[in-house]
Amino acid sequence: AQSVSQHNHHVILSEAASLELGCNYSYGGTVNLFWYVQYPGQHLQLLLKYFSGDPLVKGIKGFEAEFIKSKFSFNLRKPSVQWSDTAEYFCAVNADQRSSASKIIFGSGTRLSIRP
């Protein structure tokens, strides 16, 4: 079965620091990958997604992620974080499951706290 691992449970950074959140998935076939963000008190929203093509994808608010197939990874990055980036970040995978309908599986999430 497919699974998603986010090893950083809570990350604390100062403003202007660089960010990298790790995401690894376990599935050998074709996958589509997502990063969602949940700001305090708000609903989950899509940050960026990878379906095919250029493995470096850019999302909203200056975020980007790189798909490295050989490492089964899809790490999220931002060169300079802002206080408003304080949120919980979820990596998700939707894999091509030929024996059944596909479904979106989420990681356990990483809470990001930015010190002003």
Next chain:
Amino acid sequence: DGGITQSPKYLFRKEGQNVTLSCEQNLNHDAMYWYRQDPGQGLRLIYYSQIVNDFQKGDIAEGYSVSREKKESFPLTVTSAQKNPTAFYLCASSINLGTDTEAFFGQGTRLTVV
């Protein structure tokens, strides 16, 4: 406005009672999902549906039931068999269950069982 509406936002129930959470979407999406969110565990899939009158168990379906009688509605019932029902429940929808579709989420329902 197009979107997903979950109601109520907060729900309190006594132990042993069944409770039904509402989820309605006006995005004309075929696929709908229910997730449960617990601190440190992310979102875990309870049930999902790819079309009217069809639904499938997710990873933690025990103690839950769903129906999909209409395309726009996917209610979730938390039964008394669910051992730890207090949680934040999220409903989502996508155009279909293809792998290249993103999910859109509702605001969630926080269920507290006392």
